Amino acid sequence: MKTFMNKLAKLKIGSTLALLILTGIWSIPTVGLLVTSLRRRDMAEVSPWWDAIFKPLEQAWSIDAYTNSLASGGMFNALVNTLVVTIPSVILPLLVAANAAFAFTFIEFKGREIYFAIIVGLMIIPLQSALIPVLRAMVAFQKATHIQLTGNFPSAWIIHCAFALPLAIYILRNYMLSLPSSLIEAARVDGATWYQIFWRLVMPMSVPALASFAIFQFLWVWNDYLIAFIFVGEQKAVMTYRLLRMLGQYGEGWQDVAAGSFISLVLPLIIFFSLQRYFVRGLTAGAVK
Amino acid sequence: MDPLLSDVLFGIFAVILGTAATLGLYWLLDRLVHLFPAKLQDRIKSLGFLLPAATLLILVLVLPLINTVVWSFMDDKVKTFVGFDNYIALFTSPDFLNILFNNLLWVLIVPAVTVALGIMFANLGNQVGPTREKIFKSLIFMPMTISFVSASTIWGYLYVNPAAGRPKIGLLSALVEFFGGTPLNWMQIDTGRLNTFLLMAVIVWLQVGYSMVIISAGIKAVPEETIEAARIDGANGLQVFFRIIVPQISATIMSVFVTVLILVMKVFDIVLAMTGGNFNTNVLAFEYYKQFFVDSNLGPASAVVTILLILIAPLMWLQIRTVRHQESLR
Numbered sequence: 001m002k003t004f005m006n007k008l009a010k011l012k013i014g015s016t017l018a019l020l021i022l023t024g025i026w027s028i029p030t031v032g033l034l035v036t037s038l039r040r041r042d043m044a045e046v047s048p049w050w051d052a053i054f055k056p057l058e059q060a061w062s063i064d065a066y067t068n069s070l071a072s073g074g075m076f077n078a079l080v081n082t083l084v085v086t087i088p089s090v091i092l093p094l095l096v097a098a099n100a101a102f103a104f105t106f107i108e109f110k111g112r113e114i115y116f117a118i119i120v121g122l123m124i125i126p127l128q129s130a131l132i133p134v135l136r137a138m139v140a141f142q143k144a145t146h147i148q149l150t151g152n153f154p155s156a157w158i159i160h161c162a163f164a165l166p167l168a169i170y171i172l173r174n175y176m177l178s179l180p181s182s183l184i185e186a187a188r189v190d191g192a193t194w195y196q197i198f199w200r201l202v203m204p205m206s207v208p209a210l211a212s213f214a215i216f217q218f219l220w221v222w223n224d225y226l227i228a229f230i231f232v233g234e235q236k237a238v239m240t241y242r243l244l245r246m247l248g249q250y251g252e253g254w255q256d257v258a259a260g261s262f263i264s265l266v267l268p269l270i271i272f273f274s275l276q277r278y279f280v281r282g283l284t285a286g287a288v289k
Numbered sequence: 290m291d292p293l294l295s296d297v298l299f300g301i302f303a304v305i306l307g308t309a310a311t312l313g314l315y316w317l318l319d320r321l322v323h324l325f326p327a328k329l330q331d332r333i334k335s336l337g338f339l340l341p342a343a344t345l346l347i348l349v350l351v352l353p354l355i356n357t358v359v360w361s362f363m364d365d366k367v368k369t370f371v372g373f374d375n376y377i378a379l380f381t382s383p384d385f386l387n388i389l390f391n392n393l394l395w396v397l398i399v400p401a402v403t404v405a406l407g408i409m410f411a412n413l414g415n416q417v418g419p420t421r422e423k424i425f426k427s428l429i430f431m432p433m434t435i436s437f438v439s440a441s442t443i444w445g446y447l448y449v450n451p452a453a454g455r456p457k458i459g460l461l462s463a464l465v466e467f468f469g470g471t472p473l474n475w476m477q478i479d480t481g482r483l484n485t486f487l488l489m490a491v492i493v494w495l496q497v498g499y500s501m502v503i504i505s506a507g508i509k510a511v512p513e514e515t516i517e518a519a520r521i522d523g524a525n526g527l528q529v530f531f532r533i534i535v536p537q538i539s540a541t542i543m544s545v546f547v548t549v550l551i552l553v554m555k556v557f558d559i560v561l562a563m564t565g566g567n568f569n570t571n572v573l574a575f576e577y578y579k580q581f582f583v584d585s586n587l588g589p590a591s592a593v594v595t596i597l598l599i600l601i602a603p604l605m606w607l608q609i610r611t612v613r614h615q616e617s618l619r
Contacts, residue, residue, distance in 0.1 A: 012416055012417045012418075015413055015416040015417050016417055016421060018413055019413055019414070019417060019421065019425045022410065022413070022425075022429070023424075023425055023428045023429065026428060026429050026432070026494070026497075027428060028447075028460070029432075029440075029443045029444060029447060029494065030431070030432070030443065032443070032446060032447060032460065033442075033443045033446065036446060044458075045456070045458070046456045046458075047456060047458070048456070048457065048458045048459075048460070048463060049446075049458070050460070050463075077293055080293055080296060080297055081296065083300065084296055084297065084299070084300030084303075087300065087304055088300070088303050088304050088307050091304065091307070091308055092307055092308075092311060095308070095311045095312070095315075096311065096341050096342050096345065097342065099315055099338040099339070099341065099342065100338060100339050100341075100342035100343075102338050103335040103338035103339045107334060107335040107338070108335075109332075109334075109335040117609050119346070120608060120609050121605045121606075121608065121609055122346065122350055122351075123608065124551050124601055124604055124605050124608055125350060125354060125598070125601075126554075126555045126574070126594065126597055126598065126601065127555075128555075128574060128577050128578075128594045128597070129353070129354045129357050129594045129595075129597070129598055130349060130350055130353035130354055130357065131353075131581075132353075132357060132360070132581060132587055132590065132591060133352070133353035133356035133357060133360070134349060134353050137353075153296075153299070153300065153303065154303070157303070157307070158345075158349065159349060161345060162345040162346060162348075162349030162350055163349070163350070165342055165345060165346055166346070166350075169342065193319070194319075194334055194337075194338070195315075195316075195319040195337070198338070219433075219434055222436070223434075223435070223436030223437065223438075223439075224436075225436070225437065225438050225558050225561075226557065226558070226578075236296060240436050240438040240439075240558075243438050243439065243442060244438055244561070244562055247441075247442055247445070247562065254446055254449075254458075257442050257446075258442070258443075258446065260442075261439040261442045261443065264436065264439055265434070265435060265439060268434035268435070269431070269434055271434075272430075272431065272433075272434045273427070276427065276430075280502055280506075283499065283502055283503060284502070284503055284506045
């Protein structure tokens, strides 16, 4: 009897039950979204989505909402636009920040600590504080040079890149500080230049930190609405933009909006579940030490 | 050519060209540094790595920030200086005071609830085996990958309350009806700021995973001996948690709190997507958006952002101090 009780205690039924309930509650919104996106329009409007779960066989399941939102909802174009906005917005800040973090970690220069403190401070500057002047400067630049920046992708790349730098430099420097400095000393003694040390030694060793920052930046840019709305706009609408318009337009056509939402979720979810380790490591890099 | 295809080609082209140009830029800077005499070279060697980052930060963050502060003292078209008029107008308008009150509510409630739930979830997760913990954490954490706009569509559907006579398809209304209440048009009910609280639920749902993961990592880093010692002294589970574990992870809890706090002060997308700032749910970041894009009042919009900046500034100090503290532990 005692061993049985011990075994029972080991199973942690109470805690597991609590976890199950919590996970259930936390998943309700996502499940509701998924179920709704797979229903026919005539059903989604007259019966709540949980009916479909309790009576799955009486349901007319369909993927119409997906084809609808991809084609007439413009989600396919938006998906492509989002990719075009996102990929350079991840690669560029990564390169720029890695270089800066390298200098902050390994090269002695005057005022290093103060400059770094300023960068840490810049981490929390709200995006909004820069938007109007930057937008106006870009418009002035366009008038002078006839190079179209706004309403196009490059403006979004520049803004995303600049606003990613403080956090990126911070995370990467944190990581680079943990690299063995003796290795860098040895390379210096052997006559390697800083440029060579950066590319041949530090960059390859920093891959985990680069990966975790890349995931962050990807999610941030992918999910951003404000920059895409202001600097890219209607012409090359991204998914958050398109979703918001769908939400306003068909208030009632929930299944299309739900399908659109799910389409925008697929790639982040794949990245999240396949690279979760890096993601969590990136999160804890700054907070737990 | 199909515009979509041309955009794709443009994107691929930009990735290749942009990466190549960036790499080339750093190579060029390195060569330039080497042109200087050896003694000077030693002093400017860091510039080759710092110049592009510094240029971007100054041009896109620092100068525009200063510019915004200056513009906050100018009129709608930022043509003439008006002194403190924008601020006086804002602080004497009941609408704006209401906005500040809403922001205060967000700041008081969301970080505290997020941290409290994060501690609870982390603790529960730590009590079961690694497999169950991993699955549980993944599912709680998953919303972190969802955009505020998508999250708003998801929760908007839970909160929806169709006109009388139409089928009730919103979960909240159904629950309320089940418990004998009357379903309402939830997003429009500002009695007791109900709608604002419903919006807060969205951000808590998104952020608890983050809070849980960080706090859980903090708990796992607490030395086992300290817990054992307390157990031997006869402390029960709760006592061990609050007297032994919490003090040791207080810096971690603080950093989660500050991170969520900063995020919440800037909350915008959720308000935009769910209520459009109507029905008494407006907040600072949304007011800025409205002043700028809807009303084209550049001066007042800049003043709203400057107020947001002033409110966030103390947190910047806190952030720098936390970082300094972490470095000293290294």
